[in-house]
Amino acid sequence: MTAVIRLQTAGAMLDVRIFSLRGCHLLGMFTRTDRAKEFRRWVLDVLNGNFTESSRFKSEFQIALIEFTSERAVASICGKGLKRWQDKNAHSKRI
Numbered sequence: 001m002t003a004v005i006r007l008q009t010a011g012a013m014l015d016v017r018i019f020s021l022r023g024c025h026l027l028g029m030f031t032r033t034d035r036a037k038e039f040r041r042w043v044l045d046v047l048n049g050n051f052t053e054s055s056r057f058k059s060e061f062q063i064a065l066i067e068f069t070s071e072r073a074v075a076s077i078c079g080k081g082l083k084r085w086q087d088k089n090a091h092s093k094r095i
Contacts, residue, residue: 001026 001023007016
């Protein structure tokens with residue numbers, strides 16, 4: 001859930017501790033420092049932003065799906081009407 005990596009910064013190489021998602025969750029939920037409180041607030045903001053963006057994508061998908069299915073329905077109705085017209089005209093031409 002955690003690892004230390006060497007990271008190049010503007011000044012020098014530094015050892016930096018990174019956390020997995022589970023590690024971040026545990027760190028933020030169980031630590032009782034002011035810094036952990038700030039971290040929890042920051043995580044909620046990040047999650048809120050991601051949720052809002054994913055909701056936007058889901059909304060765009062739903063709109064596209066509705067447009068697609070309604071166009072298919074109209075095409076199907078038009079196709080059935082055309083088929084009836086063709087059948088009717090083909091039958092009347094035979095007589």
